[in-house]
Amino acid sequence: MVTSIGFEGSANKLGIGIVRDGEILSNCRRTYITPPGEGFLPKETAQHHKDNVLAVLKEAMDQSGLTWKDIDVVCYTKGPGMGAPLATVAIVARTVAQLWNKPLLGVNHCIGHIEMGRLITGAKNPTVLYVSGGNTQIIAYARKRYRIFGETIDIAVGNCLDRFARVLKIPNDPSPGYNIEQLAKKGKRFLQLPYCVKGMDVSFSGILSYMEEKTDSLLEDGWTPEDLCFSLQETIFAMLVETTERALAHCGSSEVLICGGVGCNERLQQMMGAMCAERGGALFATDERFCIDNGVMIAHAGAEMFKAGVAMPWQEAGVTQRYRTDEVETVWRTD
Amino acid sequence: MEGMEILKQGAEARIYTGTYLGKPSIAKERFVKTYRHPILDNFLTKERIKAECRAIVRCKAAGIRTPALYLVDFHKRTIWMEHFEHSITAKEFIENLSSSSALEELKQFALEVGKTLGCLHASNIVHGDLTTSNILLVNKNSTKSFKSLREVDLVMIDFGLSHTESSTEDKGVDLYVLERALLSTHRVAETLFPQILVGYQQTYKKGSKEVLSRFEEVRARGRKRTMVG
Structure with missing residues (x-):
């Protein structure tokens, strides 16, 4: 049994979710919304994530009814995405992983979407x-x-x-x-x-x-x-x-x-x-x-990687704006 | 389709086989796509039938082998053309060879594909959908043998997305589309593609330098897309 928490913040959505063997225990999200006629910019988006991330984390933990002791692995979005928001959320993920003394995994955002879709639909x-x-x-x-x-x-x-x-x-x-x-x-x-x-x-x-x-x-x-x-x-x-x-x-x-x-x-x-x-x-x-960016997808894809034995050294726990879907070897798929 | 048997349903059309005036033929019916708006559907279908016919005629003039055109019926949204009974797709050919790891033969084949593409572009024909499913190998002696490259002709098919009168940009994108299709489909792609470019330069002497530098640009543009998620 693997319980995993996922942190997502590659664009204007900030999401944290907890999943246990495919069962979703919490899925919390905040969206940074700009006035009509304007798009979202990296600096302001990162600030939004910074202001909200602890509240969302608390909400996700409360909703799941778990404590930090129940978590097996901490996952976060490594890329692709906007640099500043990615980094903001990664810092939080790294910090909690060290506080709780849990392994940390960086997940490709696109892979997260695909694995989540497969889990929910059964395709x-x-x-x-x-x-x-x-x-x-x-x-x-x-x-x-x-x-x-x-x-x-x-x-x-x-x-x-x-x-x-x-x-x-x-x-x-x-x-x-x-x-x-x-x-x-x-x-x-x-x-x-x-x-x-x-x-x-x-x-x-x-x-x-x-x-x-x-x-x-x-x-x-x-x-x-x-x-x-x-x-x-x-x-x-x-x-x-x-x-x-x-x-x-x-x-x-x-x-x-x-x-x-x-x-x-x-x-x-x-x-x-x-x-x-x-x-x-x-x-x-x-x-x-x-469909929309969320933390659960990162938690789920990370859990699949974790079960397949993927580990990430601390030196590699960074973020990258460019991270192609086909760069990741899908070790968890056996077909 | 009277007297014809359905062969397969491709992405754009249903392909039927049968005879037309006694010759083995295929009928390519671009049936109504219910998912898209009727105005758009009619427009695209008409454009693609026209594009396909135009490209086939131009290929003939350029000495590139394609199916011969027999009949075009806009009303039935169908083109009748030559059927190659003794043929396989380049996709199947590459997969067969790469499983028997005949690397030299594969390189030779890639060179031939490149030469054909060079001819296409030298005649200002941009294919628009270059994949290994759209290149056929046809046996010259009407037998089902595709072992040696000496006994086969390369035939280009599926010109629905093609256009003529084209710029270096379009030719560059054409090569990019092919590279991407190769990389996603074949494990030997990294050996094949450079050979294709070699062949390409051999038959397209005047413009290939410009096209290849534009191709590099298009490639860089494509990669950038992984930036924001």
Whole structure:
């Protein structure tokens, strides 16, 4: 039996969670929300995490009903992510690991998402679409690694949505993507936008510049913000579903798992579901509790590593902004 | 599809086999994708059928072997074209060879692939979806033997994402897409790709230097994406 605590703070979400052999004992989170029209910056985000981390830690411990003695391993996000917020949270993880005299493990954020998705949905060996504010990757498991088959060649899909929300001054509470999704439900007219797929890779920067340039004149021409949100979602999600389908055909698999913050978008899930059904496959998706960055995913992935015998020397307990999904050898997977 | 049998469902289309005017053919039907908006779906389907036909014709002019085009029907969203009964994909070929660790043969093959790509780009054809599933090896004597490279032709397929009239940027991305597909699919990718670039430079003398430096740029851009999570 392994009980593990996970610290996550690679972007504007601060999360701490405790998990015991796949059973979630607590999952606490705070989000740093900026005013409409603004994104979150490293310095302020790190300050937010610093101000809240002890309260969240206490809440996570209380909710789980455990004491520090019950914890077997302390896990934290090593990367990828924003430097300052990552470092802030890593310091706390290192400190508690030393206070409690427990082993410490740095976890790849993307691997956390994938392992969490597999745990919650029970998907055995899915092709993974990982979509968030900072990442857009199509991943499949082969030869002891999560291999990246497709990814964005410029900005992430969530970044494209977030920045479009800034153009329209859509509130960032609870998240810009959620608010775009709600507006899109009321959109009626479809505006044709640039569509950019390159093999299994996608590109969003052209669509974003197009929107940034044209939004004002489009609004004057009678297009509503709802129509624009609708058209943007339809276009970029179609690109994601198409490239995922390409990866499925290339690998000969039929299961898809969606994870990452954008993954809780119901329209994306619906489109992906339709594609899977057409191929006789299945879609696995989770809701906002596990899609959006959280501490449990770090705790769970860390526990898997810990059980497989992974240990991290103290000298390596740093953070890194660049940490590719395929850099990690998945020693805990035996298939 | 009348008189045709379904062969497989690819990412973009259903592939049927049968005969067209007595010749062994495949029909590639880009069926309606219900997940996407009808306006977008119609637009993309039409664009891709056009792109595929245009590229096949241009390849013919450039001396690159592709399936011959028999019939295009926009209404049925279908292209009829030549069926290579005696063929395997480069993906299967590489996997067979790498399990028998015939490294020299693999390098020779990679060189040939590179030469073909060089020809494509020299004629301003950008494939748009270069993977080892989209390169076929066809036996010259219509037998099912793919042991020696001397008895096979390389055939490029799946030009749905292709475009002509292209810039160094697009060609650079094309190479990047191929490198990524190789790395994720084949354990021998690190031996293959440099050889492909060697072959590429041999047949694309004028522009390859520029394309390769742009390719390095695209690569650096791609890696950056691991920064924020």
